Amino acid sequence: MSMDLSISRHWRLRSxxxxxxxxxxxxxxxxxxxxxxxxxxxxxxxxxTVELPxxxxxxxxxxVYAVPEGAREYSPVxxxxxxxxxxxxxxxxxxxxxxxxxKRGLEVEAVLRRTRVDGEAGLxxxxxxxxxxxxxxxx
Amino acid sequence: MPGPRAGIHGWGAYIxxxxxxxxEIAKVWGWHPEQYKxxxxxxxxxxxxxxxxxxxxxxAARNAIARAQVKPSDIQSVFFGTExxxxxxxxxxxxxxxxxGITPYTMASDLEFACRAASEGMRALSGMAASGLIKYGLxxxxxxxxxxxxxxxxxxxxxxxxxxVIGPEKGAAAIIEDSVxxxxxxxxxxxxxxEPYPLHGEGFTGEPAYFYHIEGAVKALFERxxxxxxxxxxxxxxxxxxxxxVKVGQDLGFTMDQVKDGLVTPMIGNTYNASALMGLAxxxxxxxxxxxxxxxxxxSGAGSDAYSIVVTDAIESKKTxxxxxxxxxxxxxxxxxxxxxxxxxxxxTIK
Amino acid sequence: MTxxxxxxxxxxxxxxxxxxxxxxxxxAAFSAIDQxxxxxxxxxxxxxxxxxxxxxxxxxxxxxxxxxxxxxxxxSLRVEAGEASGLAALAIANSLIESNxxxxxxxVGVEKVTEFQSAKVYRHLQMLFNSNSRSFxxxxxxxxxxxxxxxxxxxxxxxxxxxxxxxxxxxxxAKENPYAMLNFALKPDKxxxxxxxxxxxxxxxxxxxxxxxxxxxxxSKDSVNNPLAKVSAIESATGLGSMELSDDxxxxxxxxxxxxxxxxxxxxxxxxxxxxxxxFTIMGILTLETLGLAxxxxxxxxxxxxxxxxxxxxxxxxxxxxxxARGHPIGATGVYQAAEVALQVAGRFPGLQxxxxxxxxxxxxxxxxxxxYVALVEGVE
Numbered sequence: 001m002s003m004d005l006s007i008s009r010h011w012r013l014r015s016x017x018x019x020x021x022x023x024x025x026x027x028x029x030x031x032x033x034x035x036x037x038x039x040x041x042x043x044x045x046x047x048x049t050v051e052l053p054x055x056x057x058x059x060x061x062x063x064v065y066a067v068p069e070g071a072r073e074y075s076p077v078x079x080x081x082x083x084x085x086x087x088x089x090x091x092x093x094x095x096x097x098x099x100x101x102x103k104r105g106l107e108v109e110a111v112l113r114r115t116r117v118d119g120e121a122g123l124x125x126x127x128x129x130x131x132x133x134x135x136x137x138x139x
Numbered sequence: 140m141p142g143p144r145a146g147i148h149g150w151g152a153y154i155x156x157x158x159x160x161x162x163e164i165a166k167v168w169g170w171h172p173e174q175y176k177x178x179x180x181x182x183x184x185x186x187x188x189x190x191x192x193x194x195x196x197x198x199a200a201r202n203a204i205a206r207a208q209v210k211p212s213d214i215q216s217v218f219f220g221t222e223x224x225x226x227x228x229x230x231x232x233x234x235x236x237x238x239x240g241i242t243p244y245t246m247a248s249d250l251e252f253a254c255r256a257a258s259e260g261m262r263a264l265s266g267m268a269a270s271g272l273i274k275y276g277l278x279x280x281x282x283x284x285x286x287x288x289x290x291x292x293x294x295x296x297x298x299x300x301x302x303x304v305i306g307p308e309k310g311a312a313a314i315i316e317d318s319v320x321x322x323x324x325x326x327x328x329x330x331x332x333x334e335p336y337p338l339h340g341e342g343f344t345g346e347p348a349y350f351y352h353i354e355g356a357v358k359a360l361f362e363r364x365x366x367x368x369x370x371x372x373x374x375x376x377x378x379x380x381x382x383x384x385v386k387v388g389q390d391l392g393f394t395m396d397q398v399k400d401g402l403v404t405p406m407i408g409n410t411y412n413a414s415a416l417m418g419l420a421x422x423x424x425x426x427x428x429x430x431x432x433x434x435x436x437x438x439s440g441a442g443s444d445a446y447s448i449v450v451t452d453a454i455e456s457k458k459t460x461x462x463x464x465x466x467x468x469x470x471x472x473x474x475x476x477x478x479x480x481x482x483x484x485x486x487x488t489i490k
Numbered sequence: 491m492t493x494x495x496x497x498x499x500x501x502x503x504x505x506x507x508x509x510x511x512x513x514x515x516x517x518a519a520f521s522a523i524d525q526x527x528x529x530x531x532x533x534x535x536x537x538x539x540x541x542x543x544x545x546x547x548x549x550x551x552x553x554x555x556x557x558x559x560x561x562x563x564x565x566s567l568r569v570e571a572g573e574a575s576g577l578a579a580l581a582i583a584n585s586l587i588e589s590n591x592x593x594x595x596x597x598v599g600v601e602k603v604t605e606f607q608s609a610k611v612y613r614h615l616q617m618l619f620n621s622n623s624r625s626f627x628x629x630x631x632x633x634x635x636x637x638x639x640x641x642x643x644x645x646x647x648x649x650x651x652x653x654x655x656x657x658x659x660x661x662x663x664a665k666e667n668p669y670a671m672l673n674f675a676l677k678p679d680k681x682x683x684x685x686x687x688x689x690x691x692x693x694x695x696x697x698x699x700x701x702x703x704x705x706x707x708x709x710s711k712d713s714v715n716n717p718l719a720k721v722s723a724i725e726s727a728t729g730l731g732s733m734e735l736s737d738d739x740x741x742x743x744x745x746x747x748x749x750x751x752x753x754x755x756x757x758x759x760x761x762x763x764x765x766x767x768x769x770f771t772i773m774g775i776l777t778l779e780t781l782g783l784a785x786x787x788x789x790x791x792x793x794x795x796x797x798x799x800x801x802x803x804x805x806x807x808x809x810x811x812x813x814x815a816r817g818h819p820i821g822a823t824g825v826y827q828a829a830e831v832a833l834q835v836a837g838r839f840p841g842l843q844x845x846x847x848x849x850x851x852x853x854x855x856x857x858x859x860x861x862x863y864v865a866l867v868e869g870v871e
Contacts, residue, residue, distance in 0.1 A: 062636025063689040068613035071628035091488040137205035
């Protein structure tokens, strides 16, 4: 069978990947992403689902030329550490047409894009990536 | 139109950032400028390597839902009209519905009728909403239009999306007063199932297809409603290039003033399912309460719809709830043929 | 309670296309065994390896290694903790000895990273990070180092060029080491100009892809004959290993805790030599600063001015050339580090020897510190 990417792994993570769903600890109040089964900060299992804001600010970024297999068409891959207020996420950046705009503090927003494609006949994986903000509202 | 009506509660569009000047295409394939000047298009929008009709449709839909000011879970039908589906089998509608929080209590399907599939979806939703079968429905028209490299179609086949939330007449920003569809079996442009690019009949796509069906639909609408061109503030037509919509408008008795605001193709090319609908979105972003809008999408194969849409008081507050067509038009970066060919996968590579 | 290193073996880190997992493991293991006076009395084999499944389609490496080494029947286990597998294996071996479950343990670290083209290996190496966070993107294995380096430069207002003295020092040290993969000198100004991996991290800031194997025989006090060195203590801790979860990404949380635990079980004032985990320049810098060997934001400057070099102030860091120049065969690296420190404190390191070294640390971690190990290795006599 000509398939390298797992169907179920991506499918299980649709909520984090499509909607930035994270977890908030009811014991200590901290939020983390993607959701774990216990709070990585205080250890409590009392967690609730929380959707993170889809807009934030860049803390750091990198431009990847050592791209892994299957990513040549996306090279260079831009990756950012984004501050969403309640927590931070590391995600791919997209629509970076002017690299001089990439700097700490840049406002970025999450939009759905392709991340990996399994050859000619396999699955297409989608996930949220961040791009310089245009003001697309959260729904 | 007798009976309950439906209306547009929210609209949204999406245009990728990249623009390919037509001169770049001409350089590669040896076209003389006079051969494409008549298309009246400067640049065409190009989807980036991580974009497809699903991702573009997602953003247009997000904008539409924001303007509609409804909860995604209130949407009970998603129609995705496209002729560039990422999968032949596996609906894009469900990816978008999942990503926007519309699932699971919703209808969902991808529709095909060349460039008018989304418009068929809009008509279907207006019936479903007017009858109360659903409260709100979402229709998306989205294409990364394909053209055989070196064919004249390559000049105008571009990428973009438009989306609308259709719901009851009450509370709508614009009411669908009436609508009509006119179709025949006219094979002006087609793409065989396993083929990457369409073929078309060149001149045959004009009179027998585009003009005949749009005029058929619009005249039928005029007859049903008693409306005439002067009753409309705006007239938005399917726009495969910058010339056809102006000509069909003229032929039907509309002025350039009525047509110009709904024209997007001269700036970004033909976004296929988003063609007329993005023109409608742009018009809604400048229309005033009471304005009447004619919208006539067309799809090859062939058929056209004609809508009479009347704007309400609710429109003003919605205009700035999401980025506008003009904002997407302004967000542009000029690219070359090599970016376009890599981005649109027309370079042969081993995956 | 301590365990004793009796014999060590290493293979030059290289693209060993002609050698597979078992070939490499045997070369290192036989050296170690022979130096330790033979295989009799070996109760356990603890193998360390991270990519055996994906590179070589091999599970239960520990089990099969026993027969491959002519030690059928010996108890065996493969330990995996990503890049920290080697010291994790040493920790397990040490525990077996300390708890009297074993008298002699063969520790073998082995790794192949060249069975596939590099783009596929980059996808494999991406697994060193949290898969839920990273699998569905194309960040590769150097992006986190890139993000972290930029945060460092921004936070402390340090010039990128100053970081380049680290790879230069590593190369200078490795030139003497016959087991090092990269034996050429490097001028600092070449570093920022080399191929970008994940801006601002370049190829010369990054460990090279190379296969390798290292082994040592660990013995209890009662079984040992001719020890090279002793493992006085080894400790570890897990951490967030993630920039997005960490409140202070410039401090390696698991290393702080592992080191604190080490200091709880054994006291030492200073060390003469440290083999630490410079998978990327930034990780070497942050290790020094996390341990308090350099003030925050100052390690690059200190390195540039000669600190931590063979003739400079402070413990000598990475006389082997470190992960940068000796190389980093992922799961095997920790065993190299332990073997190197053992040879240093025995006065028998075949490369740059730290004169009079009596006490050394081996420090290994995975990724940005999901797991950190610190071993204190001291001379005997």
